[in-house]
Each structure stands twice: as structure tokens, then as C-alpha cells.
Amino acid sequence: DVKVTQSSRYLVKRTGEKVFLECVQDMDHENMFWYRQDPGLGLRLIYFSYDVKMKEKGDIPEGYSVSREKKERFSLILESASTNQTSMYLCASREDSDASTGELFFGEGSRLTVL
């Protein structure tokens, strides 16, 4: 079975803290994504990476950065957490050669609360 694993299911942080969210996939996928999910807003893309050390901004990159040093790992970083970053964060991966299907495989999510 394909697997996307997010390091923490639940986190509670304080305003101003630096936060790392880790994601690992075991499918040798080239593409990896970070979304945030909020009620009434659906999924919004924060950043994605189409290959190691490559990254592209999504729709809402402000306040976030990412790191992709190895193919299987994609990290989301909140340099200085703020209360409006309280959300569910979803990591996903996809094989790059699958141009037509485009199926994403998702992790279970990390629910972050910033106090």
C-alpha cells in the first residue's frame, strides 16, 4: 500500500514559535504538496515541489516556507507562527509521469493550533 506519513497528528504551539511539519512518502513520487484545509474554504495549496530541492509557491505561500532535501521528504516551516495559521495541514504526493490521471495520495493531516 502506498503511504504518506505526516509526523504529527496534533500540535499546539504559541504565537511566534517556529513550527516544522514533516511529511514522508514511500512511493518514490517526484511531486509533493502542502495544503491547508479550513471550514468553508476547502483545500488551498501552500507550496509544492516537483523534484528534490525544487519548490514553487501555491495560492497562499505567505508566512510559510518549505524544504525538500530528499525525494521522500517534504517539510513545511512556519518561521513565526500566528493564530491565523491554526488549521489542518495536509501533505500529498504524486508520480510526475502520470500526466492524465493526476491522482494525489494524501497523509492523514496535522492539526495545528496556535495560541
Add this chain to the structure above:
Amino acid sequence: GNSVTQMEGPVTLSEEAFLTINCTYTATGYPSLFWYVQYPGEGLQLLLKATKADDKGSNKGFEATYRKETTSFHLEKGSVQVSDSAVYFCALRVSGAGSYQLTFGKGTKLSVIP
């Protein structure tokens, strides 16, 4: 740009009722269309897909037909079960250079009561 519009929820149905969740889209190119499902406490998983006009995707009793003339991809199931309670997302992807993103709708929460 690309966008997906889903019917707003929540939707509450009795077991064995018929389900329709409407989805319409706008796209700059020729999209592939998807329905994803998110069960409580889990991430999203692909439910079904269609890659060209008039294709019908189906899985677990759910169906959706790619209607290019009405730019729609409505999700249907003839008889829902309690275990179908989840949030359903319609999504699209336009093929081509740099087409890494899926565009998602806002999701429709379905609750099925016994």
C-alpha cells in the same frame, strides 16, 4: 483561471436515500475531473475520476459523468449507507506544461442517518 463550484452542505440523508452532489467547473484548458472523499479523522482519498468528455467514473456505488457541454461532474449514489458519511471534494487538473496543481472545490459534508 480554473475553479470548481460544489453545492454547499451539509447534506443529511436517511440510509438508502439517493444522493446527488453537484459540481461545476471552469477551466482554461481540457481538464481531468476527480472526486475525493475524506472520512472523519483521515486524509483525502481518490473516489473516482474521468479524463475526457462523456467518461463515467465509478467506485463503491458512486458514479459521476464528465459533461463537457454543461461543464459538470455531479456525484451520484443510488442508496447511501451510514459508512458514506464523509466530506466530498470535486477537483480538476488541466494537463500541460507546469500543470502540477489540482484545483479543489470547498467540499460538501454528507451525513447519513440510520
